[in-house]
Amino acid sequence: MLRGEIPAVVYRNFLLILSGIALVLMGMVTGVYQWEKRELLYRVKVVERHNVDLQREMILRNMEVIRADLLFLARQNELIQLLETHDTGYRSMITEEYVAFSGNRGIYDQVRFIDAAGMEVCRVNYTEGRPVVVPDADLQSKKGQSYVRSSLALNRREVFVSPMDLNMENGEVEEPIKPMIRFGTPVFDLSGGKRGVVVLNYLGSHLLSELEELSKLSRGKILLVNRNGYWLKGLEPDDEWGFMREGRGDRTIVSRFPDTWQALSAAEEYQGMTDLGLFTGTTIRPSGTVSPPSGVTGSCYWKLLSYVPETELLKESRGFLVKLLGMAGVLFLASVLPAFLLAQARIRQAMDRRALIKMANFDTLTGLANRALFLDRLGHTLKRARRYHVRCALLFIDLDGFKSVNDTLGHEAGDEVLVETGARLRQAVRESDMVARHGGDEFTVILPEVREPADAVAVAEKxxxxxxxxxxxxxxxxxxxxxxxxxxxxxxxxxxDALLNQADSAMYEAKAGGKNRWVLYKPHES
Structure with a gap:
């Protein structure tokens, strides 16, 4: 009887211990899995934001190249001579230069000079990989085209940018399709008279191809829509160019991702997780670098979007879960509990270390750098300035009227003002600049590089x-x-010490001179 009872007791204790270990392991697996899901999402967000920003910069660099090409052609010597002398010999020279330019670049469907009456004077097409001069008999009047009117309305060195659309031939979309962006700038004669426009028809397929190449760095699908939400580069080719293709008028981001479009269209930058996946977007304004003036048609923008489907995120996290369960089984057999406690202790130690570093370098109220970190960074900034022979600047800021807030509304209200002040200062400076809370209601801003004192004054005004x-x-x-x-x-x-003292002295001079102003320290005023 007793012999029969001993195994039963051992079994029950074994099951109890096993159940405890199993519960610990299940909790560990669940916690680590949820943590990894959050970390995975964070990593994906960082990578996708970086990729979208990279693609945006690529597009804007291309726009700058096109702008430079356009302004170069608008100042072409032969073109100016043609306008001044009306010698048709210069027209041949212009055409020859357009041919060489078109063949060298290979990204412009058309290179044209159109006179102030809207008539094409010179035109070179890029056909089947080579430039082709359009005969005089085939030159057309473009008087009614909006890009001509808009370009003529510009001032010197201003550039018109049209929306991206598909090239039309005889009232129909050209096949195979040819995405196009038109760039135009006015041409002036030597007396300053406006005599016409130079127009470049940029082949948008180059831009879309570069986006496709860069999208290989991304987990998601790179998408591009115009300001009205039509796909320029969609999830499926059949979704694209709905505003120019019959039967595709409803194929927009609005119909497919309405909530995402609502948030994306209302902000310059956007990143959000929905039930459908992760969306990371930015606004690309070709007119950010090539800007038509107010009131001229043709200003446009695009929304560049990375879309990582929920299934893609789940695929990776589920793969991790399978591995985690396998590891948990091994750890279960090898007594996982001590390892778990050790990992927990190490995480706690790392968190404590980060907390200590943060306490030592950042102001607990505003989250800005504290005085110690500020002085260290200022020292490094001065070393760099001396080494590379560049200017840097320091702004010493003291709030006017802050004491009245503290006295009348209390210290909690004063803290609210300080926190908001820190946030506004961060928004007013560049990412490379450093904002610090010096103490009390005093703040400092380090500008690591300025070309001249006026640059620092501009920041102070802001x-x-x-x-x-x-x-x-x-x-x-x-x-x-x-x-x-x-x-x-x-x-x-x-x-x-010297720079800090002089900035401090200038601050007191500003306060003595009527407050809410800036004073630039000048050596002769010392």
Whole structure:
């Protein structure tokens, strides 16, 4: 009887221990899996944001190249001579140069000079990989075209950019399709008179092909839509160019991803996770670098989007889960609990270490760099400035009227103002600049590189502008200002202490001179 009871007790204890280990392992697997899902999503977000930004920069660089080409052709010596002398010999020279230019570039479907009356004077087409001169008899009047009117309305060195569409021949979409963007700029004679426009028809297929190449770096599908939500580069080729293709008028991002389009169209940058997947978007404004003036038609923008489907994210996370379960089985046999406790201790140690570093270098209220980190960064900035013989600058900012907020609304309201001040200062400067809380209601901004003192003054003006807007504190609206002292290396000093003291002195001079202003330290005023 007793012999029969001993195995039963052992079995029950074994099951109890096994159940405890199983529960711990299940909790560990669930926790690590959820953590890994979040980490995976974070990594994907970072990578997709980087890829989208990279593609945006590629497109804008291409736009700058086209702008440079266009302005070069608009200042062509032969063209100016033709306008001045009306000698048709120069027209032949222009055509020859257009042929050489078109063949060398290989990205322009048409290179044209159109006179102020809208008549083509010279035109070179790029056909089947080679430039072809259009005979005089085939030159056309483009008087009614919006790109001609819009380009003629511009000032010198301004460039018109049309929306991307498909090339039309005889009122029909040309087949095979030929995506096109038209760039135009006015041409002036020596007396300053506006005599016509140079127009480049850029083959948009080059831009789309480059996007396709860069999309290989991405987990997701790279998409491009116009300002109205029509696909220029869609999930499926049949979805594209719905605004020009019969029967495709409803094939838009609005119909496929309505919530995403609503958020994307309302912001310059967007990243969001939905039930369908991860969307990362940005706005590309060709007119950001080649800008038509206000009131001229043709200003356009595109939305560049990376779409990582939910199934793609789940595929990787589920693969991780399978591996995790296999590891859990091995750890179960090898007593996983001590390893889990050790990992937990190491994570806690790492978190504590990061917390200590943050406490030592950042202000706990505003999240800005504290005085210690500021002084260290300023020292490195001065070393770099001396090494590369460049200017840098320091802004010393003291809030005007902050004491009144503290005295009348309390310290919690004052803290709200300080936090909002830090946020506005970060928005007012470049990413390479450093904003720090020096102490109390004093802030500093390090500008690592400025070409001249006026650059630092421009930043100070921007700071005054953002800080002059009303603040919400304790449910009330309050207005404060700032006195700013500006010190520029090396004029205001070549050491940390010297530059800081001179900027501080300039700040007090600004405050004494009426507040809510800036003062630039000048050596002769010392």
């Amino acid at each position: 700071v005054l502008a953002v800080l002059s807007r009303p603040f919400q504190a304790a449910g009330r609206e309050r207005t404060i200002g700032a006195s700013i002292g500006i010190g520029v290396f090396p004029e205001a000093g070549t050491t940390v």
